[in-house]
Amino acid sequence: MDFLSKYKKPLLTGIIIGMAVLAVLLVLSDIRGVVKVFSDFQLRYLPLILILAPLNYLLRYIKWNYYLSQVDLKPDPTVNKYIFLSGLSMTITPGKVGELLKCYLLKEHMDAPVSTTSSIVMAERITDGIAMVILASLGSLIYVFGGWVLLFTITALIFIVVLFQMDTFFDYFTGLIGRVKFLHKASLFLVKFQRNLKKLFTLKALIYAVGIGVISWGFEGLVVYFAVKAFGGDISVLGSFFVVSISSILGAISALPGGLGVAEGSIMALLLMVGISTEMAAATTVVTRFSTLWLGVALGILGLFLAKRELEKDVNSNLSSNDGKA
DSSP: OOHHHHHHHHHHHHHHHHHHHHHHHHHHSOHHHHHHHHHTOOGGGHHHHHHHHHHHHHHHHHHHHHHHHHTTOOOOHHHHHHHHHHHHGGGGSBTTGGGGHHHHHHHHHHOOOHHHHHHHHHHHHHHHHHHHHHHHHHHTTSOOOOHHHHHHHHHHHHHHHHHTTOHHHHHHHHHHHHTSGGGHHHHHHHHHHHHHHHHHTSHHHHHHHHHHHHHHHHHHHHHHHHHHHHTTOOOOHHHHHHHHHHHHHHHHHHTOBTTTTHHHHHHHHHHHHTTOOHHHHHHHHHHHHIIIIIHHHHHHHHHHHHHHHHHHHHHHHHHHHHHHHO
């Protein structure tokens, strides 16, 4: 299995970019002032800040299992847990496309069709996007900026959801590209992909998945709330939802690895706009990104190695069985 070497480069690149962004953030701020803010950090808030992102991952894991059940995939529970975690390591790849690693691992584990598993990954991202828009809309009740981002994102999400419900359009489109010999297999893949995604976009499934998304990403919004509180500042809960959701939307639109640079800049700018000092905004941004991004990446790398170990066990077990039969 060579998937570790395949994804090592984008993962390392993302980590290097992340360190560079952090350095720039501190340089542009008053480093001594930021250090002073950190010295005033109230440690009683630390457990809350560290547990909120894992709660997000737990709820997203529930959604992942729900989608697997919708397409009748039943991986081994232990392997499935590690496969889901491994996807977190890929959040610092451009546009999170590295999360398709989960499709590769499920293919290795149970020969699951990529056309099916990739539709699950896309459904995850789209319903997460809808949840972000809802949270941003809640936050915008008290702020007047960010409207154009919401309008663009809502329009794009509605278009995508409607598009994947249109069998006629997909059949016509795939029929056209299928006439090209070297694209014939791709057209068949797209048809299966669309049909599977359509199953995941029923009204019941959308309400369930988006509901989970609003709660899970709301936990990450609370990271900003408690981080500001820990530094002695003040921000409303709705304001913290707005900061995290808008910065996540902008990061996703940028298609940069993990939204690096865009997300940090957005968090800091939005905090400054609501009256947080530069030093406290920089410190809050560092804490927020550690909790909501880098903690997940670390858990994902652990999950990736554990998934590799379990899959290698499966391979060795199959080889032993075949040798015994021979």
